[in-house]
Amino acid sequence: MTAPTRTPVEAPTFVGQSMPRKEDERLLKAQGSFVDDEGMHRMGYAHYVRSPYGHAKILSVDTSKAEAMPGVITTLVGDEVKAMTEPLFQFAPREDGSQVIEYLLAVDRVRYQGEAVAVVLAETRDQARDAAEAVEVDYEPLPVLLDGVEAADSSAPVLHDSLGDNIAWKSMFDWGEVDLALSNADHVVKIDKLHFHRYSSTPLECSGVLVNWDPGTDMIRVVSNNQFPMFGALVLGPSMGVGVDQFDFVSQDIGGGFGIKINNYTHIGVLALLSRKARRPVKWTEYRTEHHQSAGHGNERTFTDIEVPVMADGTILGFKMKAFDNAGAYLHYEPLGAVIWSQVVPGPYKFKHVQVDYTETLTNKCPAVPNRGYSRMQHIWLVERIVDLVAQELNFDPVEIRKKNYVQPEDYPYTTPNGCVYDSGNLPAALERVLELIDYEAALQKKKEAEGTGKRIGIGIGTTLDSGTNNFGQSRILNPELPFSGNGEACTAMLDLYGEIMLKLGTNPQGQGHETTAAQVAADILGVSPEDIRVWAGFDKSHSTYIGFSGTYASQFAVTGINAVIGATEKLKNEIITVAAAVFGVDADQVELAGGSARLKDNPEAEIPFIGIANMVFANNAELPHHLAESISLTCRHVYVPKFEVPDTDKKYGNLTLTYATQTHAAVIEVDEETGKVEILDYAVVDDCGKRINPMIVEGQVHGATAHGIGAALKETFEYDEDGQLLTSNFLFYHAATSTDVPAIKTDAIESPSPFTGTGAKGMGEGGGAPLHTICAAIQNALGKDAPIVDDSHNPPERVWRKLNWQGSPDERGVTVLSTSEA
């Protein structure tokens, strides 16, 4: 037998290098395995029957014609699901126990267009689709409620009789003394209303599930592209009356997730029930229209009655406002978003006094679910709108007012008014650098020169935070009874029989390069090359290691996943060294690892390759001292757990997130006065996510998040008509950003290592929605003080044109200033 070939490594430091990814070869050669690439013997194809109405009573569902059609195996309807399951778990029932009642298929009533009413299983895709058309559902349409603010009104039609109103969750968040600040401030800037629109990062691969409920073992094998299967299991288990131990979740390659694919657990549940009924495996691949209508939308939020106390020198003291989050028809992962925004209460600024009257409402829209930048970007968009409007109305320079109010480099670790700890950063340096990248002085000159030409130049800055590794204890602010807190991730590092090095992760990556970065980190510890390490692709509950938080979401792999890899690999290293030291008859501190061998530090010629270590442990253990043979497994699991405490739920105070990456964006845009069209002339980003494990991957995440934000700011929106019909239900009407929409994004990075993560790295995958802040600021800059404020996060040409051609009085612009002393 021969040892695996090792690449010679001298003083390895793979961490920090832009290494090409291990994942790429299979993906480039069309040898990846996405869910729709997979099949099972005897599988049938499922197709849903979905509501064409935004809100209606279901009078009857008749599947008899469908069941008589060729190839149809069986059907499943809401009443059957109700009979065999409990309603889905809700995070925050009211004190009297009332809550949203939701089953995996609609029962008695549909509450959004596209809601699943029944599902048909047939031998082929086409037969299933045809038979679904033949399912007869008799509806009685009901009044449609779409506006998240109106939904809070007591006169609004009630969607869920079990609640008696449309309030999903409501609470006052109050830190500092905002009323005192407002009365003592030199100026109070009042903003009537700001609206953050609905959109989604719309992963290119829609959802898919292949499931078999095995009648013999009662095991439920689920091949899917769900990105947080443990969450799905926690919700589905009690509803379906099954143990989590019955589920085997499997995924390899996932075609983008961005949070949206947390939500497809509902399909796992209903299709598992269908499989049990049919005693056949079930395959389902979502159509794009289904995805847009029902897979989940990002949070839509309206902010009203905003009051901002500002001192004469430009110090912003905080703000007071009401927020209305439109959760859509059901609560999937929500209302977690109602507290998750409070990870970033003051944004990147030293605001001391913040009061938010927060209401989350239910409407006849698709359920809101996490989407890249989840809940925090909506809030930071508000904060950046505040800063830019304060600057504009009070004649402060948008650069200087930011520098004045930023958390300063010397302030870290900085505790926010609600107890979150910003770990590190250098916002002024990032701002300086991003302004260099767009040549700020030249842009100002260009703006001046463009006056009167019919083309206006606007310059915008957007600073944002990408908070990562959240403390699930924040969920107790919703409901103190919830048994969740902390966070973590698991990894197993192993040698196999011939000394091969393996890593098994708990995550379900969707393009983030976990195989690569995990191998870089482990290679440095073991003294080998990343090429020498096999990181098992994807997740398979039957062999992967996991805890309840395992998955790929919320910008945390660089902290939780990587620290789990480090912990597991360090344990493996110690075991290898322990075996080698026993063989050499020396103390462990005399042994080091290099080039795939354990060797004596003072005599590198004396070495045992990993194959020799593995041989002794796995197949030759009589040569080992017995106590070692029984205690060494070369299979080392580690669970990384960040240090968190449970927040004070009364005061809504505590550290909600471990790391805060920053991104500072700047844009130069041109606005066509004739059409309102916005063209991006220059765009730059400076990212600071602490120590970068693979800068190339980090930059790729920055590019992707920037493109999503640019798309959302200018092109991408989920709009409903007054009947609750989604107007943008495919890529014809929903204009996902293309190569001609996204400019050549300039990037640079600074590194402010996190003191809390061991490696100095921070999570950074979501990007904090900064292009929305930036482009809105740039449009505002182009419009100037004579136009209404930019009050929506989405600005298609028509909306900009209306502002350019607005002819109202100055007090109708959406912003007013009260000055109590001469500034």
Added chain:
Amino acid sequence: MGKGPGPIHEIELEVNGDTIHRAVSARQLLIHFLRDELGMRGPKIGCDTGHCGACTVQYNGKTIKSCMMLAAQADQAEIRTAESLAGPGGELDSLQEAFRSQHALQCGYCTSGMLMSAKFLLERNPSPTEEEIREAIHGNICRCTGYVNIVEAIRAAAGEEVSA
């Protein structure tokens, strides 16, 4: 499997150099034929309306979106998919290699279609400008990369100096 009701057509076509003979349902889309009947993983489905480009293949030397054509129409056609790009020993071709070195893919779902569009561009225009590249791939949606590194990779494959 994969055949719905309705008339059946006999078709013969060449896919990546292999001659294929099959009976297909009149309503079957070419993309479903390639994936469900031939088990191909290169062409993928992202939208059903011809906008996303994940299903892009070469059809008689031109790029098409295989969700916009019926399998029955492909009788006597020559089709190339992303599976054809790597060399006989599995080695990446220069375009694939450029995608790898420039980090022009993340989740990999758009990649096969993107490669086919880029290949078609470079075959007709070996030295495209950035604008020509962006125009050539604007029918291929990528939701991960923001296109920045895809453009760089195509430039690199065209022999231009780009920063790694």
